Amino acid sequence: MLLFTLAIGFVMAMIDVTAVNTALSHIAADLQVPLDGLVWVVDGYTLTFAALLLAGGGLADRLGPKQTYQGGLAVFVLGSALCALAPSGAALVWARLLQGCGAALFMPSSLALLTHAEDDERRRAKMFGVWAAIVSAAATIGPLAGGVLVETFGWRSIFWMNVPLGVLGIALAQARAPAPAPHDRPLGIVTHFYGVAALGALAFALIEGPVLGWTSLPVAAALAGAVLAAVLLVQRERASAQPVLPRALYALPPFRAGVLTGLAINFGSFGHLFVVSLLLQQAHGIGALGTGLAILPMTAAAGVSNVLSGRVIAARGARLPLLVGMGGGALAAFLLMQAGGATPPWLVVAGGTLMFLAIGFAIPAMTSTVMQAGGKAHASAAGAALNANRQVGALLGVAAAGTVLHAVEAWELRLTIAYAAFAIGYAIAWLAVFHNVQPARAAAPALVTE
Structure with a gap:
């Protein structure tokens, strides 16, 4: 129940992101939003999310992670309601910015609360694996739920869905979440x-x-x-x-490799979701529900590998799943470089499923590496740094994909350029892990002192 409670914020965020991708064509038609406007709809949320995550970690330290988590959920619910009521593309973007502010508050707080809930490192690693699987399950449900809602009730319903979820999260956090003492640290x-x-x-x-x-x-x-x-x-x-970020954190090579991996994972995965959603809808004429069904096996694969990764981390440490995950992601992106507008949709879906299976194997290991480096003393700062880098990666991935789609007309060249960039990002992260994350038996001790 505690894992479910602390995952609700991530659940809303993941459902929101994946559902919005299935609704892009409908939003464009209803509100007369051009391609760059669609990029703003996706990246407006990511922008404030990424930019304010470190502030969210600082507030969690000063006010307490439980209070900050609940406050972030409340802001996210308000932003979701305004998205659902948006009369224009500009209003929708501003509401998405507010959603990002709320997410920036509850994301680092949830990781800090999870870190405080368990002292044993092996059990905590398994908890991170289950927690990541819950989040991946939400990402799995997101495209299908978004497609069904958009086709049945219209695109606004994907934002109304967040309102009851957010209220439930606030109530459950009040009843179930621990309340660690705040730290008097400057913002x-x-x-x-x-x-x-x-x-x-x-x-x-x-x-x-x-x-x-x-x-x-x-x-x-x-x-x-x-x-x-x-x-x-x-x-x-x-x-x-x-x-804002303790220097001792960035002095640890595993921490640096972990946050870089987070940036690379989101750069490739969010850029891929944006590209493949428009490819299926524009090049193949597939509707919102069909697009959601096509994305479903990709996100489901990440959920399966999340669970497997937690078990491997507990037995072998984080290095192996990080290397396998980032190497597999680079290989899948390389294969997708060969696709084009005439490529059967099922082949694109297969390549995307392989990519998400690989990076899903790396995500719990990445989270465990970063949070172990931070320890309890710097849990909020470590969680904020990880998620800030991940959202910067998402921001850059969607923006880069939008730039390629705007500048290049042919889908063959569009996909070649976009997936080459994703493959390079994964390869850089693989190298960072190889040189900075040691096998479990030789791992450096976590930073646990004040």
């Missing part, structure tokens, strides 16, 4: 502002660059602003006596 508001500015400017440049032109003044200014904000953020973190 670093200026640092978070720089992070929001950097990601916001980068997202604008990546999404609007193909539309306005890469040399246009707004896009060039956004790119310059993103670089400046990133530089200021790094300088402030280095000079701060109490940085």
Whole structure:
């Protein structure tokens, strides 16, 4: 029950993401949203989610993870209701931004609460495996539920679905979740502002660059602003006596490899979902329900490998499932590079299923590696850093996919370029794991001191 309670936020987030992908064509037709607008519908949520995750981890430390988790669920429910009521594409994007704010609060808090719920590392590894399987099950249900809801009740129903789920999550957290004592740590508001500015400017440049032109003044200014904000953020973190992310965390090679793996996984998986949803709907004329059914085996495969990964981690450590998962993901992306608009949909689905089976095997190992490095003393910060990097990966993956789809007309070349980028991302993560995550018998001790 505790695992279910703490997974509800992730469940809503995953259902929301996968269901929105099945509804893109309907949203475009109903609200007259162009391709770059559809990218904003997906990435608007991811933008505030990624940019505010570290602030969410800081609030969890200062206010307590239980209170922050419940507050985040409340904000997410409000954002979902506004999405369902949106009268225009712009209003929908603003509501998606609010959803991302709520998710940024409850994501790191849920991981911190899960870490505090179990002291034994082996049992905690199994808990992470089951927890990831619950989340993957939600991702599995998401496309089918989204397709059924869109075809039956319209695209707005996928957002109304979050309202009762969120209210249930708040009530269950009040009854079941532990309440660790808060820590009096600074929030670093200026640092978070720089992070929001950097990601916001980068997202604008990546999404609007193909539309306005890469040399246009707004896009060039956004790119310059993103670089400046990133530089200021790094300088402030280095000079701060109490940085937003504890320096001791990034001194640990397994932690660095884990957060990089998270970025690569979401870069490829979210970019793939965006590409394959539009491929099935635009190139093959498949509706929302058919698209949801096509995505179903992909997300289901990740759920199966999540459970298997938890058992392997408990027996062999995290390194093996990380290497197998990222290597398999790179191989699957390479195979999908050969697809095109005339490729039978079942072959594309098969390649995507192989990809999700592989990366699903790596996800619990990635989470276990990062959270073990953080220990209880830095659980909120470690969880926030992991999820921030994952959402940055999702933001970049969807934006990059949108850029390719906008710039290239032929589906054959579109898929070649997009999946080459995904394969490279997975290969880089494989190398980082190979060099920085040691076998279980030689693993470095977790950071558990204050």
